[in-house]
Amino acid sequence: MDRAPDRIVNTPSAATGLPTRAPLLSKPAWAAFLFALLVVCALAPVANLWVPPDSPLHLSDYAVALVGKIMCLAICALAMDLIWGYTGILSLGHGLFFALGGYVMGMYLMRQIGREGNYRSELPDFMVFLDWKELPWHWALSDSFAATLVLVLAVPGVVAFVFGYFAFRSRIKGVYFSIITQALTYAAMLLFFRNETGFGGNNGFTDFKRILGFAIATPQTRMVLFVLTGIALLGFLLLSRWLVTQRFGRVLQAVRDAETRVMFSGYNPVHYKLAVWVISAMMCGVAGALYVPQVGIINPGEMSPAASIEIAVWAAVGGRATLVGPIVGAFLVNGAKSWLTVTAPEFWLYFLGALFIAVTLFMPRGLMGLLRRGDRS
Amino acid sequence: QTSGNTIKVGILHSLSGTMAISETVLKDTALMAIEEINAKGGVLGKKLEPVVVDPASNWPLFAEKTRQLLTQDKVAAVFGCWTSVSRKSVLPVFEELNGLLFYPVQYEGEELSKNVFYTGAAPNQQAIPAVEYLMSKDGGGAKRFVLLGTDYVYPRTTNKILRAFLKSKGVKDSDIDEKYTPFGHSDYQTIVADIKKFSAGGKTAVISTINGDSNVPFYKELGNAGLKAKDVPVVAFSVGEEELRGVDTKPLVGHLAAWNYFMSVKNPANDEFTKKWAAYAKAKNIAGHKDKPLTNDPMEATYIGIYMWKQAVEKAKSTDTDKVIAAMAGQTFKAPSGFMAKMDEKNHHLHKPVFIGEVRADGQFNVVWKTPGPVKAKPWSPFIEGNDKKKDEPDGKSKV
Amino acid sequence: MTPDLLEAGAQRLATHEAAARHATESGGRQAGFARPAVPGEVDVTHGRILYLEDVSVSFDGFKAIDRLSLDIAPGELRCVIGPNGAGKTTMMDIITGKTRPDAGTVYFGSTIDLLRHTEPQIAELGIGRKFQKPTVYEQLTVYENLELSLRTDKGVAASMRFRIDSAQADRLAEVLHTIHLADAVTRQAGTLSHGQKQWLEIGMLLMQQPRLLLLDEPVAGMTDEETVRTAELFLSLKGRHSLMVVEHDMSFIRRISDIVTVLCDGSVLAQGTLDEVQADERVIEVYLGR
């Protein structure tokens, strides 16, 4: 991963004595970025598909699945960083947007199963089971991949917009905002758990067969999804970086520090918060859509309050307002989880808990804080 | 799949998160069975090496761990899962990688996979007999039914089947009250009040498919609200000895549960099983069980599963999935239930006896009714429309 | 040309212009009919840039502002004094939309009803404010604080495209110089001393180029010498901008004042030149002391 410099303005320019704008990425950061892109798009596929399994350079299917999954989660962490790290709004409901994106994709994948389900029906199994005779209205567009792509962005986007508009307009701040986002995702979880809601209840969607006509469980399809996820992650990183280096990003930080002052400077914080909130939600939606075909299941558990808190934890572990930090945090925490649940199944929670405590106590600015000590005090 | 002198087997039960309450003990049961087998020389002359992982009650993590067990650890078989959703989550992985899963918990049926052996009960091995009993004279001759469950697929399916069954017995829709509560629901005041009200309309029984944590508050409320088993009996399908550990059972005496095994059944196989478990729990210092060892139905099912797999491997002389699947057909095992459990020749489910037990003051069950012998499982319940056309055999098996 | 020279020049020019404008009721513009009202443009043809009438507000029964009426001419520098708790800050809160009055009217120019606008809208209309307690973006650098305050399109889309141009950069440099923070451009604002924050906040106001500046105790915590410089700065702004300054520092007021309004218990107690006001027995009684 690259190490984008966090400072936006740092070097005073010779001519005016004024600082110049920070570039989108510094030279070494560009190099790191391009290298990461190369790894994702070329090295990983080669190592997985063409290097023979007994070679030490071989990348196992398991690793592909694992890293693919974590990259999706890292997108969420990145989205969380925009809204929490830069704007100071702690969302405890980002899991909802992730799940919504996932459900949109899941609906498409369910339809792709066609008549190969248990009941050999055009309808998804759980609908046959509930004695439904036709698709409910909210499944109308689910057989179109194009519509699915639009909805993956639109559904979380619209939900976030409506919710955010009212919340920000009412000047709900701080923990009050955090708690209502939690209430939102919790309510959504209960709603999705209900079988009558039409999303498969507790089981959610699983047992997918195809995506765009390609079998979903082949190494090739999986690698394509992996590459797409990698590109999405790096793309969102670049997008986020661009956003925060623009004046937009500085207004966000200003909102975080002194919202009243922002208003008296003529900015409408509602618009700014809403914009970043919706962008952040849509990023999560994309992450969810990429996640579902890779892990093969989506269910309301993703909307549980704990799942959303975890996203915040990744961001905090990595280091807020650093962009790269949350990605690192997502990799570290989830990697540790995957590793420890096997090597120390009975003790891994101690390690993970201790990790969180240690990070807060000894690395107040997260892992990235270690790399830039003394940058801000 | 066999490396050197050991054969690896995976154990995939949640040791943390909400399901740890139920699943942890299955991990220990599996470890006990493996230790026993190893003590007797292992399988095919090789020792079994358990690979324990913690999927942490997280369904996607179940799938990930399965992939890891099958591709990284190359285990010969996996014993695991409790909830149906976790099974659904791992199923595609087992099918893709042609692995082998032994699933030890009663479930809703409506599924058959060549890569799974179901050692828990199908609805006809638990729910249907229980309701028949409730309607009988001894069971109290119930005429009205409250179907109370946690809102997820197992209770929903079971209740769908039961509704159809009750209908076939002439029970009117107005005499059936179906209710669901969310997972983890902890305040049953309203529900119990509703049951009380409903039961004023005639002899009523409650069929509870409440799962997990909600059972304790439900039973506590029931006890304190004065609903006695002789007035309104509750029969539960997910409440066993382990669940009652957390409840003061004195007010619950007489409420019922239906299972394929109770710790209290008396027979030599069970005596041995419970003794071994008590000794094992003590030796391994298993929290809770070292002081008060309890066995239950899913533990028995886990135990049977491991032994049957061992027998099948020995019969096949290989741990190759397809060969083991073929060899599993018709395997028998003298189960702690006291009966000879048999793996069906075709449908991957066990033939098991059905017991109905009444709660005793000590948290154990008195068996008040049982089937004369093992019952064949019907994973495709005849009470569900369209199931009559289903094959009683997983697809793709014939390719072996 | 150094910024200092520029500043001195501007100041002289401004003083001259202000004097000229003050000669007329409308602040240098023709009073007249049928002039097209430009939306968003402040209409000062009636000679008033700010107009409060019968404004009242109370908190839990306590009348903080009580039927307050007050107006300010374009280009005027109005000083407002009054005892602690007289309602000066509350009045500014009302003008900037932070507090909604229970009754009364507040107009910006003769067409814009401020009570219908939100805080950011009011700021966009051209009213800038310095708070009694210095309020800056603590996590941002001095440079970023000023840059954010630049007068430009404050919309979301615009903020994603924004590039500072050379005129704006020059202006920023000039303001930096004026507020003595040129050495501290890259310092985080949170680490400035109290007085430095006061200056920075004034600088942010200058960047905003508002039509009307509301300054709540701008020289609190400044040295006498800096107070003098601030006075000069305000005088230089007078004419181009309208200012309302709240202060308790009489020497500062003396330096800058034309008309002084004395607020007490939420309404105007006295108004006039400083000398007039200082001679008023009631003002001496409640405020100045003997």
Next chain:
Amino acid sequence: MFRILLLLLAIYASSAAHALTPEQALAMAAGETDARIQAVQQAAGAADPQATQLLQALADDAVKVAGNRVFIVRGEQAVDAVSGQPADLPADAEDVISNNRMRGEIETALAGIRLFSTDARERAQAVRSLASEPDESRLPLIDKALQAETDASIRAQLELLRAAVMLASDDAAKRREAALALAESRSPATRTLLLERIAAERDPAARAAMQSALRSVESRLAWAERAGQVFSGISLGSILLLVALGLAITYGLMGVINMAHGELMMIGAYATYVVQGLFQRFAPGAFDFYLVAAVPVAFGASALMGAILERGVIRFLYGRPLETLLATWGISLMLMQGVRSVFGAQNVGVENPSWMSGGVVVLGSLQLPWNRIVIIGFALAVLAAVAWLIARTRLGLFVRGVTQNRPIAACMGVNTARTDTLAFALGSGIAGLAGCALSQVGNVGPDLGQSYIVDAFMVVVLGGVGQLAGTVYAALGLGVINKFLEGWAGAVLAKIAVLVMIVLVIQKRPQGLFALKGREA
């Protein structure tokens, strides 16, 4: 074959009104349910003390059979059921298992005997037992009891019972009379009975009387139901309040986003469990008072843990509230796993002491469980204590001051470190009290805390952070609203509706219900 013979013998014997014979005893204890029931009914008719004892033992599952002999086994001691003499229990003795039906019969039989007990409470209990199944065959028994009964309230109950039986009389006038009498009943069983009889009634006058009786019973039942709903709302509210009170201190006042709050409750619940165990082992006689000892222990255990956490972790995080989220999340993971390691992953059993079991019957049909009543009282007591501490003591003042401005509070001479530790320990201790209370209504397991943490935060935030009064209103409001919605829309939808309502209320009150308006807010 042999059994049937025995049975015949037994019937013969009993009709001769002899004392309990071995055959009779065996017939009651072993064989097919139908035959056993018959034997029990016979024994009840005889009302001989030995038979009564056997019946009681059967009801208590304290009977064993070996061969032809029946034993009553209480504790270690076995006595021969027939002779009443102590006896050695043969090794092959088997438990007698009674199913629900059997148990019901035994109970009725006992009730028939107890109707003439000298203890008024026993008689009242017996009437209540008989009331559930009015049966004509008991009419002589009831009449006899009525003649003997002196206690007015028991008489009234007996009259009602008699009326219920008479409702099936052949004489229409008597049926009418019975119906009129039944109008006074408060029992849901009367409603069932009336409904049944109305369907069968041919006589118009009797029918009208029954219908009017039904109406009055139903309206009384409806009142009871409404009262029940309010009670359950308040009960849920009191639990939410208990759960939220500690958080109102650690989070509301101190600003620590304490994700481990639930686990501190869990510690309180496990402390209760441990105390229970100690009582069981060392003071079984005083078992009913274990809860009294458990309250301070639960408080102490959680407070101690809270103090350790504060000293070890939290105190480094003041002024960084969001980071407390991360650290306490970690702490909660560790505490949960810690409990799993020590006590096991499964739930542990905590029993209600006998004075908290069962309930008090009000309005005839509404049974209010004692454990819930006690918890409501407990919650109020804790609330009063917390309110006093925060509003009236210096510690309360210091806590509020310290959390608002730590350095300046220190400059005023407040030992901020000690204040913080005390306050956090106090909040944690209250969480422990909540855990102790929860152990009386729900699960005690490693996940106990997780199921309440979200609710706890909702309550504190909805009420307004730092506003104790707000917390109270939010808790009770949510409890009652939730219960009313639940009665109407079901548990799942009610919960969703309540969550949506929280979102909407905060739109209107962005600082919680009880935000004080002010400049700084």
Next chain:
Amino acid sequence: MLIAKNIHQYYGGSHILRDVSLEVPAGQVTVLLGRNGVGKTTLLKSLMGLVPIKSGAIELDGQRIERWTPYQRARAGIGFVPQGREIFARLSVQDNLRMGLASQPSGTPVPPQLFELFPVLKQMLHRRGGDLSGGQQQQLAIARALAANPRVVILDEPTEGIQPNIIKDIGRVIRRLAREGLDGRPMAVLLVEQYVDFAEELADHYLVMERGEVIARGPGSQMQGVRQLVAI
């Protein structure tokens, strides 16, 4: 009474206080002047223990206190009026004053003299501190520091935002406090002030700081040149 010797202090890498020494004798008013950002507040915070000093010594009545925590120093008798008021916004005026009594045994009443001095506080006893006007808050901050009847009182720009007649009162009070305290015992007063006229009136001693160093000091009667020093 209060003595600081050779104090050095840093924020991160920047050297804020360079070898500052001063003495605040009881019964006298010591005034500290200096331009914005020279380190006056930092020095006071160091004396109070709010920021750690790198080296140097602080003595109170001959006792070394530089390792003490702020609350120990408060209990030893140092009262502090911070710059920017820093009142407890969500506590009532009364509770703010009770906080000022934290170093005293519980039950100590608020000295009634304070209400004579700041009558507005009496009127607003039950209003929340944060709702007060700026000047009222400043008065509250002073009253709060005096409530515990400290031996040494440190005031950081106490007149900021206060109306002129009350400033005059405050001046009188400070002088009186120095001479006789609240209870007849003289107090040591250390005052940071930008308002030179006011300072000149009160000062028994003065010090001038520049870039973290004391560049001038002397008796209050000889402050004529100070105005120039404080200017750029």
